[in-house]
Amino acid sequence: MTDDALSYPRLSARTLRFTLGVPRAVTVSPDGGTVRFIRTPDGVTRTGQVWEHDVATGVEALLVDPIALLGSDDEELSAEERSRRERSREGAAGVVGYDVDETGRWATFALSGRLWATHLGTRATRELPSEGAVIDPRLDPTGRRVAYAAGGALHVVELADSAHTTLVAPSGETDVWGQAEFIAAEEMDRMRGFWWAPDGRSLLVERFDDADVPVWHVASPEHPERPAVAHRYPAAGTTNADVTLWHVTLEGERTEVVWDRAAFEYLARVSWSEHGAPLLQVLSRDQKRSQVLSVDLASGSTSVLRETTDSAWIELGAAPRWSPEGALVTIEDVEGRRRVVVDGTVVSPEDWQVRGIVATFADSIVVTASHEPTEVQVVRVGTDGSFEPITQGRGVHGAVIGGETTVVSRVSLADTLVHHTVHPGDPAVESDVAPATLDNVAAPLPLVPSVHLLSAGAHAIRTAVLFPTGHTPGTPLPVLLDPYGGPGAQRVWASARAFAEAQWLADQGFCVIVADGRGTPGRGTAWDRAIHHDFAGVTLDDQVEALHAVAAAFPDDVDLARVGITGWSYGGYLAALAVLRRPDVFHAAVAGAPVTEWRLYDTCYTERYLGHPDEEPEVYDRNSLLPLAAGLERPLMLIHGLSDDNVVAAHTLQLSSALLAAGRPHTVLPLSGVTHMTPQEVVAENLKLLQVQFLRDHLG
Template structure:
């Protein structure tokens, strides 16, 4: 019997296994290193090398060969780190290479390893405790790693293992990113090597005053609940400082106005000058970019940027050739490349990330049409030269004269990884992913007065005008996540859902990325109003576009995380438009979510509690009139199960029938194969029964 699509999607990590990732190009452009699983169903990442001169690739590190029958073991700290990074892979999930291209380091089964890349000699380094994020220094002599709250170092050949800095209390940690940075600021690192490899900048955080929350395992009442320091909105964050630490054990604190700028958003240190810090105020309306004098710890202000709503964090500021400062800033309504305070990209491009800097240009990813992402060379003279083209999503990595482009389009579900040498023909890096069992058939619309980018999918055997199908809205709908992109891979699950007998609609409303400053900030203080209104507008536009093919009297909505919040909100606030909902891991009261994300958009609950009340689902419980299925992983340490349980209690108190599906041992990611399959089938059955 052929396995179902949901089971295949879980087994293949949504058909991403086998796609090269973590691409890195040597400074001279001669080598490309990457992680790839051996096939499309094995989760164990291996380290590979592509030789640009010959166009051939070779296996550098095979975790199975290193571990043998003992297999991989992960510590609680490493599991937590992977949860923050939404990492479900095994084996190698990251690596670091020195600037000489001689040595690479990586973590495997809780240990630090080094590999001499030319000789393929792999060494398990002496280490203490469970190793987190081992990184070889730029000169290829020393590996630093975090373990047990300390930052430790060891030579690449295994000599002189020792602690550089150690915690003085159980709540103090050196060399790792605190929860807020890892979960909400896309910063997963806690230390940065100096270009000469003789010292590091090291984060120290102390969670002593952060509230303690508990994650219980009701399936195993004999086990104690796991304690977790969780900075809920309006409460105390971890105390974060940054230190310059020499290999000789010397240390100097890097100083800035931490009372005014509580968050350490990013750190960059390269050969072009002093290290650059990006610090952020608690209300996130002001950012300073600082240069640090590591000998004294003093900092000086390079940029000071403010916004009435919030300053968006994107690519970390960095120094480029000649000591020029390169930042991404919102100028004239669009995110632009700014060099030494002057925008060099024009306002027709919404820049998404910096790829690389060069003496005469900055290479970045950017969009003019929000469903497409191109790689663009922005000249310091104001010119813009797209490197890629077409209706697709592109990414790139640059090293010396070599550029590697990753491309995914609506034309097919495969991803291509192409090496572009300075001279010669482009070269393809092997993609070993499993082909999906279906090809999405996607129609993109500009829906409603805001031209919402909206995808519509019908069953592949549907004949236009033959019958009016129930509608299934399938949004995320919140900030920092875009669902409607010119990539067929984005629509595999929506197509499978459509094939179950629905017209599936995926729409990106205001607040999602890609469309400029005002678009993103339209949700300020109003998640509930703006994001739901846009889903209604998309629904109405589809109903008008396909009057003979959709039935607006049978509309379901399903989503996960913010999409779960939006799904539950839809049946609570607009039962006239939405007739059933599946809400997975929904945030139901924003007071229960973390500081950095929630306060960015809704402010401080202590000073504007009315905003939190207006955006909460709890107070709306009595208005439920439609079928609602709540799903939640009981081991979720991001959106705690308390969200669903509190909403369920309020619904019960109001006498409103609903269904709750608890998932024992499941976190915010439901990557378990059997769970994912049965969960998908249960949701479809619920929606079919509820919508008739």
């Protein structure tokens, strides 16, 4: 079957939502002469290759081809690597990440569980000796050796002679060195577990022990001959992994890094550069206190450089770091916004919400930030309080900087492409040299999203509205809300490609509404904290507010007597909540992988927003779906992957049991062999078609 004949859901799954063929993992060499990135050979092949772009000539060249390295052999992934990719929501294959040393001589990557290194001068790639399935290889900054994790141990390989050393190894089955524990990877956006010293002679290495973390079992009911898979899952209120950090020399000498782990249980961020001592950010279990610490390598002791508190929670962001001049740079919530702080002094404007750090210089910090929450700009913040936008226009921008070269990424409402522009100099300064672009070979979208962006209701909720292609104004349509709606994820952007699936849903005969209510990122402290202890109230109220605002804006195109809602993960929770609590507004729901009982979700995420279940049981009861089961009076479809190890299938099964006990009819669609992601083409296609049919049947 040709791509032209495929349904949108099938094509979306085949192209990983049209991300295959788009440059990703972009880096710039320290001298600014070379841009490197991962790109698949076309828009449907999942095998990532490493490419390089010569800034002077604009010529692209293939640097690493996994097929040439592996031949006809199939790629093999360890259970640990599959878990790591699940945590990072990585669905591609081949090379999915790489590391380049600061001298610009070497690159390293893992492929099929094996260790590889590429000499960048000769473009020659060779396999290095390794033990076990390789995870997250990293070059030392001087370009002499590679460290990698495997089998719970941390290993080092010399590039000159391939000598192999195991630096630290586990002492038991639950002891792991050099990897991020589940909570760090899933909920704190920290995927790394070791960090090289600037001189390449030692490392900071995480060790975690899961011995006291509860054991859960994920079964495969479709294969009764197979035993259930046991894994450690720190559910809300239970014990986390025991996490420590060690300074380990190449000779194997170990010194534990000491901080008040009883008061600050979470190791949230680590950075180490030539500009100063290693920096840590640690976080209390209730996430209301945070410290930035410097590490004394000789003794392992730490000193407190910054301490912040919040009555609700500390929002994690970019890792604290030293500027080249030795100033401490942090991102903190100050006076209602995320702002750049240098040695305790706020330097970014009060009306900009900082999202991340791009690069740190002696006199400035380049960050991504939002003035309008649906847009992201790259801006330069001076340590003297000066402020200079580097990008402009209605879109979502990012940047990578190396030497004098800046690569700017941009998506916008103007088209459905991702653009990567290579600027040999400062993008904010006009130049006689035209910027180059990185080739994008992604499959074209088979539709063109037509997006109406609104600031809806009293809370100015950023809301996207999409009608069927060719819709005749004045024709009332059933409404379909398609939110995520919870903390940590934003759906409404000034980006046409962000609404490809929403447009497809609209083309099935709906007015589709995507709304980012309170709690979603990008709007400041008060906006974030409005959901504290109140998922079920605030996030649902905001969806209703957005719905009514859309109906007021398009009174002849929206039929409020036919309103459905669909969502996945937190969006699934919100969809089920909508028909359980507000059947006067919502007439049908499809809830995918919903969190139905927050006591079954993990410690860090859940306790951040709802507190500890032993201390706040009424908060958990108030936000649970299970006590609402008897009130179901609208059609509800529950969908869940039976191999999901994040939002386990028990969520759906417990709600289904409660609904059955209350005599409430509902539909359950179990997905055999599917995790929290659904990348399989046939599953993804039929899943979407079944959802649409369910909604059509019940909304008309």
